Amino acid sequence: MFDRIREAWDRSRAARRAEGETGGEQRSHNLFEAAAAYVSACADDDQERMDEAAGWVSPEALSFGVNELACRAVIALARERDEPPRSVARELLGLPTA
Numbered sequence: 001m002f003d004r005i006r007e008a009w010d011r012s013r014a015a016r017r018a019e020g021e022t023g024g025e026q027r028s029h030n031l032f033e034a035a036a037a038y039v040s041a042c043a044d045d046d047q048e049r050m051d052e053a054a055g056w057v058s059p060e061a062l063s064f065g066v067n068e069l070a071c072r073a074v075i076a077l078a079r080e081r082d083e084p085p086r087s088v089a090r091e092l093l094g095l096p097t098a
Helices: 002-021 031-043 047-054 059-081 085-092
Strands: none
Touching: 002 047, 031 047, 031 059, 047 059, 059 085
């Protein structure tokens, strides 16, 4: 997964350089916006949106944001299901309950 993020980052850097040369305006995004956009694009299997979101922040920041989003999602699902977060996480990944 980190290799995909780094590859997307490299592609987006090249695109940003080209955009900067043409005078395009860039909007600053925070790591949580990038993570939300990246994960939703992954869920939709939209490589173009994944590349775009990966270019908004550094690969390390994107990784942190994706991790934070995963933690919050598991906690929300655990509360909704009234189950421990560990059980929910293992179920989401298709692992046997421990």
